[in-house]
Amino acid sequence: MSDLIRKSVQAMQGYVPGEQPKEADIVKLNTNENPYLPSPDVQDILSMVDISVLSRYPDPVCMELRKAIAGLHGCDVENVFVGNGSDEVLALCIRAFVERDGSVGFFDPSYSLYPILADIEDVEKKPVSLDAGYGWQMPADYAASLFFLTHPNAPTSFVYDKNSIESFVKNFGGVVLIDEAYADFAEDNCMDLALQHENVIVARTLSKSYSLAGIRLGYCVGNEALIGAMYKIKDSYNVNYLTQEIARVAILDQDTMKANVSAIVETRKMVAEKLEEFGFEVGKSKTNFLWVKPLGIGAKTLFEALRKKNIIVRYFGNDERTRDYLRVTVGTAPEMLKFLDATEAILNGGE
Numbered sequence: 001m002s003d004l005i006r007k008s009v010q011a012m013q014g015y016v017p018g019e020q021p022k023e024a025d026i027v028k029l030n031t032n033e034n035p036y037l038p039s040p041d042v043q044d045i046l047s048m049v050d051i052s053v054l055s056r057y058p059d060p061v062c063m064e065l066r067k068a069i070a071g072l073h074g075c076d077v078e079n080v081f082v083g084n085g086s087d088e089v090l091a092l093c094i095r096a097f098v099e100r101d102g103s104v105g106f107f108d109p110s111y112s113l114y115p116i117l118a119d120i121e122d123v124e125k126k127p128v129s130l131d132a133g134y135g136w137q138m139p140a141d142y143a144a145s146l147f148f149l150t151h152p153n154a155p156t157s158f159v160y161d162k163n164s165i166e167s168f169v170k171n172f173g174g175v176v177l178i179d180e181a182y183a184d185f186a187e188d189n190c191m192d193l194a195l196q197h198e199n200v201i202v203a204r205t206l207s208k209s210y211s212l213a214g215i216r217l218g219y220c221v222g223n224e225a226l227i228g229a230m231y232k233i234k235d236s237y238n239v240n241y242l243t244q245e246i247a248r249v250a251i252l253d254q255d256t257m258k259a260n261v262s263a264i265v266e267t268r269k270m271v272a273e274k275l276e277e278f279g280f281e282v283g284k285s286k287t288n289f290l291w292v293k294p295l296g297i298g299a300k301t302l303f304e305a306l307r308k309k310n311i312i313v314r315y316f317g318n319d320e321r322t323r324d325y326l327r328v329t330v331g332t333a334p335e336m337l338k339f340l341d342a343t344e345a346i347l348n349g350g351e
Contacts, residue, residue, distance in 0.1 A: 012119035015112065018314055027338050029329040030314040032154075032182075032289050034211035036260040036332070038246075039253035042212075045245050058241035061231065065239075065248045069219055072251055073191055078224040081231065082247075084238050086181060086205040086218025087113060089230075093146055093201065094121050096229040097175045102145030107136060109322050110150045111179065134158055134283075143173055150179045152186055155316060155327045157285035159186055166193060169200050175226065177201045184209035184261050185268075186286035191221060198223045208288055209261050210250050217247040264288050268330045274340050278347060290328045297347060299326050305346045311339055 002010060018031035062082040070077045083089040094117055098104060103124035106114040118125045126144045130136050134156045149168070152159045169176045180202055183189040194202040201222035207213035217239065220227075250257070268290065272282045275292055283291035294302045303315040303326055313329070316322035330336065 006122075008119060008122040012116065015116045019312055021312060023310065025310055027311040027331065027335050029331055029335065029339060030312045030327075031213075032208060032287070032327075032329045033213045034208055034260060034264070034288065035335065036211050036263065038211040039250045039256040041249040041253050041256075042246050045249045046242075049242065049245070053241060057237050058239065058244055060237050062239050062244050065244045065251075066219075068248050068251045069221070072254075073195075073221055075195055075221055076224070079195065079221050079227060080219060081222075081227045081234075082217070082219045082239055082244075083234070084218070084243075085207070085216040086179070086203045086220075088234075088238065089203050089218050089220045090114070090148065090177065090179070091117050091120070092230045092234060093175065093177050094118065094123065095233055097226070098123050098145040102174075103143075105142070105144035105147040107148075107150060107153060109134075109155065109316070109319060110148070111154050112316075114148050130156075136160060136164075138168060145174045147172060147174060147176050148179055149176055150181075151190060152180075152182045152286040154182065154287065155289075155291060155314070155322065155325075157182075157283050157287040157289055157291045157327075159188070159286045162188060162190065165190060166197075169193060169197050172199065175199050175201065177203055177220070179203050181205045181208055182287035184257065185265060185288050194221045194223075198225070201226055206247055206250060210247075210257050211260060212246065212250060215243045215246050217243050261288075263333075264330050267333050267336055270333075271328070271330065271336050271340065275343075278343065288330050290330065292326045292328055293324055294326065299324050302326065302343065302346060306339070306342055309342045309346075311342050313339075 021028065065082055066077040066080040069080045094104060103126045104118040105126040105128060108127035108129050115125050128136060128138060176199060178190045178200065180189055191202050193200045201220045203218060203220040205218040268285055272290055275282050279295050281293035281295060285291065299315060300317055303313060306313060314327040
């Protein structure tokens with residue numbers, strides 16, 4: 001059978017998503033989902049769907065949704081691409097902007113899908129290692145066809161200096177995709193750079209701040225020529241009708257999104273302060289998760305002990321640069337109190 005499979009695919013490692021448990025009593029803090037309900041307009045639009053429309057293909061270019069996104073960001077619809085999750089956006093960027101002898105850059109550590117997407121297309125990977133404090137400095141004479149700049153970064157939860165980002169994109173010879181999956185949880189973002197620089201694309205998702213991970217909707221904003229190239233190579237009907245309608249009404253309801261974000265940010269602060277009282281190192285998060293170094297107990301030990309208590313967080317044990325840390329999604333206040341109580345009990349020697 002090996003003769004039937006591309007050698008690059010045989011050699012690569014597949015992406016491993018976070019655990020999706022089926023038990024009802026699990027406190028799930030491992031995949032950065034939003035625990036709050038999405039816009040009530042989502043329920044309304046679903047109740048009004050005429051099922052006869054499901055017998056026909058959806059709008060292949062998501063025009064009404066793109067109008068809503070363009071209105072949100074003050075751009076033209078030609079500057080907006082809509083995809084089946086932001087992961088499709090990332091994959092299409094490699095296919096559209098990287099020649100077979102080209103390369104893809106990204107921070108290390110960062111989103112673990114980036115190198116896998118490069119491997120799928122069998123192009124060179126050029127990671128840039130972050131320093132001990134997870135800051136970044138581009139190597140001299142660095143070049144790549146495409147660079148994925150995650151801001152705020154995952155799994156570390158940190159933002160970078162915007163002036164440094166703009167200086168980088170001005171001097172970079174390829175396309176820069178600024179991956180802003182968590183931008184709504186931070187005070188600033190780089191969306192304006194996508195409209196000011198012809199080599200910049202900013203990607204967003206509805207999975208985090210909009211509480212809509214289940215519909216798989218991502219989008220990006222950028223130069224019309226770059227966006228047009230992505231539309232040339234996308235799947236014919238890449239976003240289904242229901243997803244388009246749900247996403248459209250959710251984006252139009254900014255009040256619900258901002259209220260949910262505010263609740264998460266407030267809970268994030270409370271949890272971070274409590275973990276620091278436990279003696280843990282906690283990163284200054286600008287996301288809906290915390291990057292935590294448990295001191296006095298190993299990250300793996302705490303991860304496994306929490307799992308026994310039906311509390312799941314994310315542990316990246318395969319990388320020596322991340323194996324001393326846990327990534328903890330910020331859930332509801334009651335969920336986080338359960339997490340804190342369980343952590344304190346474990347630290348005190350409890351089962």
